[in-house]
Amino acid sequence: MRIETLVDRVKTHRCYSHPIFHNWARVNPGTEAIGALFHHIRSFCDATRPGWNLPEGLKQIGLPTESHLLQEIVDSEENHGPELAMMAGHIINRSVPGKALFDDLSDQAHIESMLKRCSDELLGQLPGYDFATGLMPQTKKAIHTFEARKSTAPQDVYKSLGTALALEIISNRQLIPGEKACLIDSGLYRASFDEPAMHYLLEHYGETGAECQHEQNAIEAVGSVLSAENSTAIVQGADDFLNNLEALWDLLDATLLQAEGSRAAA
């Protein structure tokens, strides 16, 4: 298998062209729905940042260059949680006319607890909803994809490489552009890249953004190791990620955006 074939596999998966963010822009969800959406997005994104034992596992199977490429991605993701919470708080403030809900956008814990309360309120009745974490089975499954990074078994290392490739392509080409489309381009929140509270998006977006560099690193790392022996595990890691995130996007879309849309239309 060639790396181009694998990249195409990601780009033709339904996750890659999922309409969730365009539906967000179209539907103009209420403040609680925005909070719930951000709760699941940030819980998922949190799980994608730590490298765990993946860089070490790559070294152990004789792939120091690939280890370095993955470590660079992990290092650049450090401490992105506070900025994502800040952006979420800022968007929520802009979603309500009048007084801002959050007067301190650097209070990550406070913002994140409000996001979880929105999720509890709107999604708590879904089967398997966990009130301790505010997560649904679909969120947990998407998060669980990254557990393989804790293992240094060669099969898990190759799976994690496939997951990293799919993650970085999706981040660079679906998730971050999708957030820009609904948070900035939609005009719903009068938000722009110039605002300090939107720095998260500025840092991640576009040809000079972090995700573009991550994508290049991931393609380089996977492209240099892909072989007949490991391609099954690598494809499995990519597919697991895409299928699990697609299921999460579908659920959030159906419960928080389609419902709002039909309410608005009624």
Ligand SMILES: [Fe+2]
């Ligand atoms: Fe990040």
Ligand SMILES: [Fe+2]
């Ligand atoms: Fe990334």
